[in-house]
Amino acid sequence: MRKIHRNICLWRLTIFYCMVMIATCVYAQDINVNKQKNLYVALGSADILDTYLSPFSYNGTHVAVSYENFKKNDYYDGILSFSKVTNPAGNVNEYAGDLRWRYAKLYDIFNKGDFSVKIGPMAVLDLGVLYNERNGNNPAQGRFSLMADFSSYAQYNLRIGKRKFPIRYLIDVPMIGAAFSPNYGQSYYEIFSMKKTDHNVVFAHVGNTPSLRHRLTFDVPTSKGSISLGYMGIYDQSLYNNLRYHSYSHNFIIGFSL
Amino acid sequence: MKKVRKILCCVFATVLMLSACVDEEIPNRNTPLGNFEALWQLMDQHYCFFDYKQKELGIDWNEIHDRYYKRITPYMNNEQLFEVLCAMLGELKDGHVNLGASFNYGRNWSFWEDYPENYHDSIARSYLGHDYYIASSLKYKILDDNVGYVRVESFSDAIGDGNISDMLTKLAICRGLIIDVRNNGGGQLTYAHKLASHFTNEKQHVGYVYHKTGKGHNDFSPMKSEYIEPAKGVRWQKKVVILTNRKCYSATNDFVKCMHTFPNVTLMGDKTGGGSGMPFTQEIPNGWSVxxxxxxxxxxxxxxxEFGIEPDITVMMNKADVLKGKDTLIEKARDFFKD
Known part of the structure; x- marks a missing residue:
C-alpha cells in the first residue's frame, strides 16, 4: 500500500514538474550557453564503505548543495554534501560530511552546430569526514585530498520549436594527486596527540583512486533563466594503506540559474 | 570527428578500468557460520598481539578456527552463537577484546578475576574521610602523618593542568605523595599522560608505540619513541608511591609505565592488569561490535x-589489617616515607 502511495506521489511530482516547465517555457528566453551560474540541490542514495571503521558497506541517504560557475572555458563548482547511512544490521549509523571544490580549464575539441565537447584538466580539493557513532578509538575518518583530474564537458542544444533546451554532461576522473589517510591500524591519537606519522600523505593516482563523478542535466529555459533537472553520480573509491573506501551516491538533481 | 572518437574511446577505456570496484573484503553473511568467519577474519587481519600471545600462551589462531568451527551449527540461536564466539575470543586472554551484543558484553577479565583484589573500597574511602578535596576526577587529602593521598578512580573524565597544579600546590607541604590507582580500569591516555607530566622536569622517554600496517600477523610499522613532556604548571619534586593492583588496566597501565620511568617514583602493591594495546572497534554481519x-x-x-607491570615493592592486602579497617598498601606506603 505504501509503495502504491509512493508511486502516486512520484507521478504527481513528475506532472507538477512538467506543468512548471510548460508554463515557464511560454515566457522563456534562450539560455546563454557560454556563461552560466547555477545552484543545484541533490537528493539520492548513499553507499559508503570505510574499512577503517567497519568491514561492511553502510547504506542511506545523500543530500548535497552545489554551486556552479561556467564562463567560456573556465569551470568551477563547490559541492557541500551530507550522508546518513546505516549498517546492514540496522543498529549503527554513520554520518558523512564532505566539501569539494573543483576548478577546470576546458578546451573545445569539437564544436559543430548544436553539439560541443570540451576537455581539460581539473583541480579538485576535497575535505570530508565520516563518523561512526559506535566506535571507540577509531570513531571517525578524515578525508583530505588535492587531485588533478581529467574532465570533460559535452553539450547538445536540443531544439523544440524555436527554443533551445541544452542537455549538458560533465564528467571528471581523478588522475594524480595527494591524499591523507591513516595507516591500516594507526590511531588518530598517534597522528595528532603523539605527532607520529606513518605514510599519512599518500601518492594518489588512477590506480589506487579509481573514482568518477558525473552529472547529466536537461535545462529548461524560463523567463528569468533556466531550471535544470537531471542526475548526479559520485563514485569515489580509494585503496590507501590497505584501507578500502568507497562512497557511491546516485542523485536526482534540480538546479536553478542565478 | 576522428579526434572526438579517439577521445571518447579514451574516456570509455578509463571508465571500464574504473569498473574495478573497491568493495568489501569480508563477506557480509548474517548466518551463524558467516558471523563466525567474519569475526575470525577480522581478528586475523587486525589483532596486534598474535605473535606475542603465541610465544606467551602458545596460541595458534588457525588451530582456534578449526576447533571452534566445529561448534557452529546452522540452527544455533543468538545466545548460543554469542557463547561460542566469546569463548573463541577468550583464548586471547585480552581484556581489550570484547564482543558487544544488545543482551550481553563478552569479555575475558581473567587479568583481575583470577587474582586477589588487594583493594577494599570502604577501607580506602575511610582514609579520605568526608573532608577531602576534589579536583575533577582526583580526590585528595593530607593524611595525619603529613603524607599526601590522591585517589584516581578513572582516567575517563577530563583532568586539566589547572586541576593538577592546584592539587599539587595544596599538597606541597607533604613529605611524600601516594597516588592510588588501584581498581582504575583506564580511560583516556591523554589524561593519564597529563597527570604523569607533572612528575618530571625533563622530556622523558617512556616507551615505544607501533601499529599494524597490513593484514599479516607481523605487518607492523617501525617502533616510534613515546615521550612525556614536563607540564608547564606545578611539578612535584618529592617522592611518590603509586599503589597498584590487578585492576590497573589500559590507560592506567600506561600511566604506571610512564611514572615508573621517573627516578622519584616507586611502584607498590600487586602487578598491574596490563592491557597495552589500544583498542579499535569493528563489527560482524549481525551488528555485534567487536x-x-x-x-x-x-x-x-x-x-x-600487555600482561602487566611488576611493582618495585610487592605488598598484598593483609586479612588482619582488613579486620582492623586498615589498608595494608596505604600503611606500607606511609611507612615508606618515614624511612
Missing part, C-alpha cells in the same frame, strides 16, 4: 606490558 587491540605500546626497554 573490540580488539590494534596499537601496541611497549615500555622504554622494548618490553611488552
Amino acid at each position: 573490540r580488539f587491540s590494534a596499537v601496541v605500546f611497549l615500555d622504554k626497554d622494548y618490553q611488552q606490558i
Whole structure:
C-alpha cells in the first residue's frame, strides 16, 4: 500500500514538474550557453564503505548543495554534501560530511552546430569526514585530498520549436594527486596527540583512486533563466594503506540559474 | 570527428578500468557460520598481539578456527552463537577484546578475576574521610602523618593542568605523595599522560608505540619513541608511591609505565592488569561490535606490558589489617616515607 502511495506521489511530482516547465517555457528566453551560474540541490542514495571503521558497506541517504560557475572555458563548482547511512544490521549509523571544490580549464575539441565537447584538466580539493557513532578509538575518518583530474564537458542544444533546451554532461576522473589517510591500524591519537606519522600523505593516482563523478542535466529555459533537472553520480573509491573506501551516491538533481 | 572518437574511446577505456570496484573484503553473511568467519577474519587481519600471545600462551589462531568451527551449527540461536564466539575470543586472554551484543558484553577479565583484589573500597574511602578535596576526577587529602593521598578512580573524565597544579600546590607541604590507582580500569591516555607530566622536569622517554600496517600477523610499522613532556604548571619534586593492583588496566597501565620511568617514583602493591594495546572497534554481519587491540605500546626497554607491570615493592592486602579497617598498601606506603 505504501509503495502504491509512493508511486502516486512520484507521478504527481513528475506532472507538477512538467506543468512548471510548460508554463515557464511560454515566457522563456534562450539560455546563454557560454556563461552560466547555477545552484543545484541533490537528493539520492548513499553507499559508503570505510574499512577503517567497519568491514561492511553502510547504506542511506545523500543530500548535497552545489554551486556552479561556467564562463567560456573556465569551470568551477563547490559541492557541500551530507550522508546518513546505516549498517546492514540496522543498529549503527554513520554520518558523512564532505566539501569539494573543483576548478577546470576546458578546451573545445569539437564544436559543430548544436553539439560541443570540451576537455581539460581539473583541480579538485576535497575535505570530508565520516563518523561512526559506535566506535571507540577509531570513531571517525578524515578525508583530505588535492587531485588533478581529467574532465570533460559535452553539450547538445536540443531544439523544440524555436527554443533551445541544452542537455549538458560533465564528467571528471581523478588522475594524480595527494591524499591523507591513516595507516591500516594507526590511531588518530598517534597522528595528532603523539605527532607520529606513518605514510599519512599518500601518492594518489588512477590506480589506487579509481573514482568518477558525473552529472547529466536537461535545462529548461524560463523567463528569468533556466531550471535544470537531471542526475548526479559520485563514485569515489580509494585503496590507501590497505584501507578500502568507497562512497557511491546516485542523485536526482534540480538546479536553478542565478 | 576522428579526434572526438579517439577521445571518447579514451574516456570509455578509463571508465571500464574504473569498473574495478573497491568493495568489501569480508563477506557480509548474517548466518551463524558467516558471523563466525567474519569475526575470525577480522581478528586475523587486525589483532596486534598474535605473535606475542603465541610465544606467551602458545596460541595458534588457525588451530582456534578449526576447533571452534566445529561448534557452529546452522540452527544455533543468538545466545548460543554469542557463547561460542566469546569463548573463541577468550583464548586471547585480552581484556581489550570484547564482543558487544544488545543482551550481553563478552569479555575475558581473567587479568583481575583470577587474582586477589588487594583493594577494599570502604577501607580506602575511610582514609579520605568526608573532608577531602576534589579536583575533577582526583580526590585528595593530607593524611595525619603529613603524607599526601590522591585517589584516581578513572582516567575517563577530563583532568586539566589547572586541576593538577592546584592539587599539587595544596599538597606541597607533604613529605611524600601516594597516588592510588588501584581498581582504575583506564580511560583516556591523554589524561593519564597529563597527570604523569607533572612528575618530571625533563622530556622523558617512556616507551615505544607501533601499529599494524597490513593484514599479516607481523605487518607492523617501525617502533616510534613515546615521550612525556614536563607540564608547564606545578611539578612535584618529592617522592611518590603509586599503589597498584590487578585492576590497573589500559590507560592506567600506561600511566604506571610512564611514572615508573621517573627516578622519584616507586611502584607498590600487586602487578598491574596490563592491557597495552589500544583498542579499535569493528563489527560482524549481525551488528555485534567487536573490540580488539590494534596499537601496541611497549615500555622504554622494548618490553611488552600487555600482561602487566611488576611493582618495585610487592605488598598484598593483609586479612588482619582488613579486620582492623586498615589498608595494608596505604600503611606500607606511609611507612615508606618515614624511612
